[in-house]
Amino acid sequence: MLNETAYALGANRSCIRDLFEYGCERAKLLGRENVFDYSLGNPSIPSPPQVTQAIRDVLNDTDPLLLHGYTSAVGDYETRKAISDDLNRRYGVSTRPEEFFLGCGAAPELTAVMKALAVEGGELLTVAPYFPEYKPFAENAGLVFRVVPPDVPSFQVDLGRLEAMLTPHTQVVLINTPNNPSGVVYTRETLMALGDLLTRKSREFGHPIYLLSDEPYRELSYGVEVPFVPSIYRDTILCYSYSKSLSLPGERIGYVYVPQAAADSQRLYAAVAGAARAMGHVCAPSLWQKVIARCAHVRPDLESCDRNRRALYEGLTAMGYEMAKPDGAFYLFIKAPGGDAKAFSEKAKKKDLLLVPGDGFGCPGYFRICYCVSYDMIQRSLPRFRELIGEYQP
Ligand code: PLP
DSSP states (O other), X not given: XXXXXXXXXXXXXXXXXXXXXXXXXXXXXXXXXXXXXXXXXOOOSXXXXXXXXXXXXXXXXXXXXXXXXXXXXXXXHHHHHHHHHHHHHHHOOOOOGGGEEEXXXXXXXXXXXXXXXXXXXXXXXXXXXXOTXXXXXXXXXXXEEEEEOOBTTTTBOOHHHHHHHOOTTEEXXXXXXXXXXTOOOOOHHHHHHHHHHHXXXXXXXXXXXXXXXXXXXXXXXXSSOOXXXXXXXXXXXXXXXXXXXXXXXXXXXXXXXXXXXSTTHHHHHXXXXXXXXXXXXXXXXXXXXXXXHHHTTOOOOOHHHHHHHHHHHHHHHHHTOOBOOOOBTTEEEXXXXXXXXXXXXXXXXXXXXXXXXXXXXXOTTEEEEEOOSOHHHHHHHHHXXXXXXXXXXX
């Protein structure tokens, strides 16, 4: 006997992984330069030089036993202090090291928070388009997973529909800004209106509705403000990751921030630590904690990402593709010509253009491009995008 839910998750690859594997096979046949793979969100800019230097310094300066030993389950104090100081400087807030829990990236952190909150029959609401892993995370935590339909074409939050879906069972609303897959950054107005709505509904239901803000792309924005959500809504829990901001997805390091001002914050923080413990969390990788202690203030160099973004946005828009303005992350979410994104993606595949249909993000009719690829690949792929849309134009 085995757990069939776990089996199904493990046996069925995601559509993104399928496309990526397909791309690898095609690359073996045709050569890497003849496959235009826009499927996977692996950062294409190297970690900033300060990170490489910090690794060297940490290796040189730290007692090896300490370096590789277990740390406190919540993480080294120095690292939490460096993160807290950096946020305080940037946003004019007054976070404290005690409010941070160091984790192994956004994915396990989100799961721990969901598990910490879940009560029998509790609901999690997220907003389409959304990161597909949210569903297994929430369901594994024991939460009922519900999706607020997308606010097309801006991909902000449709507050009317969200309000209609809030029930006394809603424990948490999960947002992701800058957003994967839309590339949209929620504006301060959107977040303030969302905060007002959740404050009103929390009062009405007689219990807090937490806002879980998933922010692995916080540092990836192009000339727009990415507001600090806990300053806007009191009962916010923030999950952060260095996977994208410092190009460290394979290293597994990030944090959960539980503001002391949030409802029941002390018990909530303990529940996050307890939920992580139950999932086998021991501590975040020690070496990386020590690197982050030295690099909490380091930001990525976005020049090449921005160049890619502009080349694709301008190039594709000029051809007639329609999309929301991609102000953050490294994704474009584009209306599929013909309306059927799966069919469009299949057509694109025949031209060795690998584009992810939006169905898995809760948003059929759109497809996602991940532009953390080489500029050269983008330039060479543009004629294929032109040919493709040409097939739908009279
Ligand atoms: N949340 C979103 C929106 C993501 O896009 C990703 C990864 O692509 C994650 C969470 C998981 O990130 P991490 O590598 O920090 O676990």
